[in-house]
Amino acid sequence: METTPVVQLQQVTKRIGSKTIVDGLSFAVKPGEVFGFLGPNGAGKTTTIRMMVGLMAITNGEVLIQGHSVKTRFEQAMLHVGAIVENPEFYGFMTGYQNLVHFARMMPNVTKERIDEVVRLVKLENRIMDKVKTYSLGMRQRLGVAQAILHRPSVLVLDEPTNGLDPEGIRELRDYLRRLAAEEGLAVIVSSHLLSEMELMCDRVAIIQNGRLLDVRSFKEAPSETEDVEVRFEVDRPDAALELLGEANRAKTEGSELVVWLPNRREATAELNARFVSAGIRVYGIRTLTKTLEEQFLEVTGGNRIV
CATH class of the missing domain: 3.40.50.300 (P-loop containing nucleotide triphosphate hydrolases)
Known part of the structure; x- marks a missing residue:
C-alpha cells in the first residue's frame, strides 16, 4: 500500500x-x-x-x-x-x-x-x-x-x-x-x-x-523496457560491427566505439555482444548511457537553461 x-x-x-x-x-x-x-x-x-x-x-x-x-x-x-x-x-x-x-x-x-x-x-x-x-x-x-x-x-x-x-x-x-x-x-x-x-x-x-x-x-525508477537506451560497444572493428547490424538497429560509429540504441533489456545487450563475438569482432567494453538530469531538464524545458 x-x-x-x-x-x-x-x-x-x-x-x-x-x-x-x-x-x-x-x-x-x-x-x-x-x-x-x-x-x-x-x-x-x-x-x-x-x-x-x-x-x-x-x-x-x-x-x-x-x-x-x-x-x-x-x-x-x-x-x-x-x-x-x-x-x-x-x-x-x-x-x-x-x-x-x-x-x-x-x-x-x-x-x-x-x-x-x-x-x-x-x-x-x-x-x-x-x-x-x-x-x-x-x-x-x-x-x-x-x-x-x-x-x-x-x-x-x-x-x-x-x-x-x-x-x-x-x-x-x-x-x-x-x-x-x-x-x-x-x-x-x-x-x-x-x-x-x-x-x-x-x-x-x-x-x-x-x-x-x-x-x-x-531517479529510482529505471527507464521502461519499451524505451530505447544508448549502448556503446568499444570494438576493434567498428565499421564491421555497424555493417553486421544492417538496418535492424539505429546505430552509428564514433572512433573506436559503435553507438547503438537498444530496448532497455539486459538480454538485448548480451545478444548483440554474442553476435559480435561470433563474427570475430573483439569487444573491449560495453557502456549503457542514461540521460543526466541536465539533459532531461533541457529536454523538458526546450533548452531553457538554469542561470
Whole structure:
C-alpha cells in the first residue's frame, strides 16, 4: 500500500494583479523522500515554497500538510513544517547550543535530549559550544537544519540551501539531508539551481517553467523496457560491427566505439555482444548511457537553461 503523502499541492495558483506567477501546480511528497524543485530563474519556485510555508497567500488551490490546509488550518499545518526560506539567522554572540535552546523555548515539548539529538544528526558536536560568529557558512546551514527539525516536523523545506557553500559544504549538506530523510522519516523539499547536486541528493524532482509543472522525474525508477537506451560497444572493428547490424538497429560509429540504441533489456545487450563475438569482432567494453538530469531538464524545458 502506498504511503500517505506528507505534502499535497492541489491546483495551487498565485496571481499578483493580472500576472499569474504559479499556475495550477499539483504534486505530492511522501515521508522519507528528498524531493527537488527545479526551474529557470523566475519559474515560480520560491513563490511556491512561500505559499507552502504560509509566507504568501494562495490565490486558488490548496496546500495540505499532513492533511491540514495551510489556508484554513494554518497553525495545525505549520506544526508539521520545518523550513529555511532565506539564509538561517542566529545570534552571533551566543553559542550554537544557546541559539537552539532559545528556539526550543518557542516550541512545545522540545527537550534537552532532543536538542542533543539534532546536534548529533547534523554533526556539530565539536563546535556547538562555540559562538555562532565563529561558524563558517556551511556550519550555519547545518545549525539552521538543526533548528528547523527541533520540533520533529514531518516535512523540511529548504529554498536554495547550497547558496554560498563550497563543494565540501554542499556534499556535507547533501549527506545530512539524506540521513535525515532516512533516520527521521522526514519529507525533504529542496529547491536549487545546481542540477548535478539535485541528481545526487533527490529521489524525485519536479520541473516547472513559467509557473507550470512540466514533469516529475524519478531517479529510482529505471527507464521502461519499451524505451530505447544508448549502448556503446568499444570494438576493434567498428565499421564491421555497424555493417553486421544492417538496418535492424539505429546505430552509428564514433572512433573506436559503435553507438547503438537498444530496448532497455539486459538480454538485448548480451545478444548483440554474442553476435559480435561470433563474427570475430573483439569487444573491449560495453557502456549503457542514461540521460543526466541536465539533459532531461533541457529536454523538458526546450533548452531553457538554469542561470
